[in-house]
Amino acid sequence: MTDPVTVHVPLGARAYDVRIGVGLIDRAGAEIAPLLARPRVAIVTDSRVAPLHLPPLRAALARAGIEAEALVLPAGEATKGWAHLTECVEWLLAQRIERRDVVLALGGGVIGDLVGFAAAILRRGVRFVQVPTTLLAQVDSSVGGKTGINSPHGKNLIGAFHQPALVLADIAALETLAPRDFLAGYGEVAKYGLLGDAGFFDWLEENAPRLRDDPALRQQAVAHSVAMKAAIVVRDETEQGERALLNLGHTFGHALEAATGYSDRLLHGEGVAIGCALAFDLSARMGLCSQEAPSRVLAHLRRMGMPARLSEIAGDLPDEAALIALMGQDKKVQDGRLRFVLARGIGAAEIRDDVPAGLLAEVLRDAR
Structure with missing residues (x-):
């Protein structure tokens, strides 16, 4: 097995490393120890992740002489709200977490976003380590x-920018994912090729069907995706411009998640995949890219067994006008104008605010 790969995120005083490889949870004590002012951490995880990964994480910390207390929250997108944020913050205060201490977020995006936001506001900012599973x-x-939480008005509308002190991405943990969860995550991997690296999308077309079974390919895909994101974040940390490109597919996807009540009817990565397909369809209808591009996106999603149309979402959806109204709560809205990440081709995304409302409704209608 190859050694862990390190992607450095050079943000001055907020710089950190993203470590990517097999066995990083088992080595977490040694990885985290240099960050600690005292040998003690607080772990926040969820009920799905805890049985799988909390015992080995605790054991790794214990081998390094690090004490750990853990809070286990319910699993699911509904956890990412005010109630569990309050529970998390109050628990951390009860654990007497100090500014120099470190909080560990063990889990998926819900736990990472929630715990990161809790760390951002606790004592006006404590350090945290992401252990994404x-x-x-x-x-x-x-x-x-x-970092952030959801609101009934929309996804991720309450939050803060708060960089982690370290990210430990153990790709062996991905072997515990259900097939649907793995594929949902793949929606974000494909997004990187579509928004800014046509060569990476070429590579994915050839290799993506083997990612789940081949750790070396999995490590390569994760490392490349992280390096792409890190480079964009360094250039635009607080999303004043270029970083918004990372939201390819998200204006559609977030509206669909809100419309389905942030439930298991639609996972975030599935919403992104559908959103990418819709964004390329809209781009072609606006004359920005050829018809070949959306066809290629659709074919790849189909080959991977991922949803690409509204008709593939279980249950009823609101009409086009209601979905467009939900898009109006997107964080990219500026001066009341919807802003979309659209494409001039595979690997060439741009931000546009001139999408005709009628054309947008037509794209949504035809995807049913």
Whole structure:
């Protein structure tokens, strides 16, 4: 097995490393120890992850002489709200976590976002380490410092930028994922090729069907995705411009997640996959890219067994006008104008605010 890969995120005083490889949870004590002012951490995880990964993490910390207490929250997107944020913060205070201490977020994107936000506001900022256990979290949400919770008005509307002190992406943990969860994370991997690296998308077309079974390919895909995101974050940490490109597919996807109640009807990465297909369809109808590009995106998603149309979401959805209204709560909205990440081709994304409302409704209608 190859050694862990390190992607450095050079953000001055907030710089950190993303470590990617097999066995990093078993080595977590040695990896985390240099960060600690005292040999003690607080771990926050969820009920799905805890039985699988909390015991080996505790054992690794104990071998390094590090004490650990753990809070186990319910699993699922519904956890990413005010109630469990309050529970998390109050528990950390009860554990007497100090500014120099470290909080560990063990889990997927929900736990990483929630715990990162709790760390950002606790005592005006404590350090935290991301230990992402899903493909989606490893390639996207654990890197870049976006933390937050959802609101009934929309996804991720309450939050803060708070960079982790370290990210430990153990790709062996991905072997415990259900096939649907692994594929949902793949939606974010494909996004990187679509938004800015046509060569990576070529590589994915050839190798992605083997990612789940081949650790070396998995490590390569995660490392490349993280390196792409890190480079964009360094250039635009607080999403004033270029970083918004990372939201390819998300304006559609977030609206669909809100429409399905942040439930298991639609996982985040599935929403991103559908959103990418819709974004390329809209781009072609606006004359920005050829018809070949959306066809290629659709064919790849189909080959991977991923959803690509609204009709593949279980249950009823609101009409086009209601979905567009949900898009109006997207964080990219500026001066009341919807802003979309669209494409001039595979690997060439750009931000546009001139999408005709009628054309947008037509794309949504035809995807049913």
